[in-house]
Amino acid sequence: MSENDKLECLRRLQDVLSRKFELENQVETIPQNLRHEEHILEHETAKLNELEEKFRTVNEEVKSLSIKYDDAFNTRTGYEKQMEFLNTQREYEAMSKQLDEAKVQESSLLRLRNSKIQETETVGKELEAQKVIVEEQTAKVSEEKGRIDSILDDVKRQIAETDAECEEIKSGNISEDLFEKFSNIVKKKKGVGIVPVYGQVCMGCDRVLPMQFVIDLRLKMQQNEIEYCPYCSRIIYYEQLDPEMEKNYIFEQLESSKSEGKGSAESAKSDSDSYDESMGMEDGFEDF
Ligand SMILES: [Zn+2]
CATH class of the missing domain: 1.10.287.1490 (Helix Hairpins)
Structure with a gap:
């Protein structure tokens, strides 16, 4: 599949x-x-x-x-x-x-x-x-x-x-282990366990992910691998926006709009989702 x-x-x-x-x-x-x-x-x-x-x-x-x-x-x-x-x-x-x-x-x-x-x-x-x-x-x-x-x-x-x-x-498509994990995420994250990433931004927690992490995410998706947001632990997938829209979700753009005092998607981040030092590593997220 x-x-x-x-x-x-x-x-x-x-x-x-x-x-x-x-x-x-x-x-x-x-x-x-x-x-x-x-x-x-x-x-x-x-x-x-x-x-x-x-x-x-x-x-x-x-x-x-x-x-x-x-x-x-x-x-x-x-x-x-x-x-x-x-x-x-x-x-x-x-x-x-x-x-x-x-x-x-x-x-x-x-x-x-x-x-x-x-x-x-x-x-x-x-x-x-x-x-x-x-x-x-x-x-x-x-x-x-x-x-x-x-x-x-x-x-x-x-x-x-x-x-x-x-x-x-799930039959044939989702392993028992992934189902259990996903179940726990959906329960803990109040019904939202899978979210897209626009540009570099996780739509679950509005945090900006490192560019390399997003590149790796796209590679993993091609290899049928599941990735989790290192901040909010939700399952994430990259979703291509049209270039004009995507610009709003790229780190440099966010930084410049912030310095202009216009605010950014990042400012809406959830307090409960904390940054994990080991971001990008296999077990670098809240373990469900
Ligand atoms: Zn997130």
């Missing part, structure tokens, strides 16, 4: 890969709402568990206070019965004092028990309300799950389609 066909394959791959990465991004973002709802469910379930524990504790306290109250009741009624059989004033006074203390104890336990009973009613109502909240949230989560499952299935099917398209485009 000719070099142009190979470059054309890469351009087509770039389109398909961009679509694929967008779909993969959707796979990440689509479940975000579900994760939010699941987080709420977790929180509400923890609250429900706390209330259940509290309800158990309060009920146990009611039981224990009821037993204590019954004891106090029996003590007080026991003293009252004994009062009927007392003979001396002294015994009567002593028993009266015990009876008074027993009455105080009994009514204090009664108050405590009643307020605990009230608390179980309050906690019981909170518990029932919380059960409803958790049920509703569980339904919401499973509904959201069902909703996104079908969407995700569809997106994943589309991703599989892009994979199949890539296979078809």
Whole structure:
């Protein structure tokens, strides 16, 4: 196949890969709402568990206070019965004092028990309300799950389609190694992995390449070899412009227009693309 066909394959791959990465991004973002709802469910379930524990504790306290109250009741009624059989004033006074203390104890336990009973009613109502909240949230989560499952299935099917398209485009033309590398470049360079060089300027990063590098690039293209921009690591190919246009992309021309203060293509260079000292050497670029 000719070099142009190979470059054309890469351009087509770039389109398909961009679509694929967008779909993969959707796979990440689509479940975000579900994760939010699941987080709420977790929180509400923890609250429900706390209330259940509290309800158990309060009920146990009611039981224990009821037993204590019954004891106090029996003590007080026991003293009252004994009062009927007392003979001396002294015994009567002593028993009266015990009876008074027993009455105080009994009514204090009664108050405590009643307020605990009230608390179980309050906690019981909170518990029932919380059960409803958790049920509703569980339904919401499973509904959201069902909703996104079908969407995700569809997106994943589309991703599989892009994979199949890539296979078809690269079969026989693009090696697995080049495809992997190119894939990473397209992903990292936001969909633009292959760019032309006009004159001496890379159209990916607007940097000026050395004249010798461009001459070598043109030779490599004739030999079916792939070259990368030493500044932005994109795959580059030389594209002939008509001589009048090309003049605007030649270093000397750029320098003179710069000294005239008119600016140049170079001034638009991207900050993220840094110059590599080993430019022009095999591994002189960001390795994908
Ligand atoms: Zn570049």
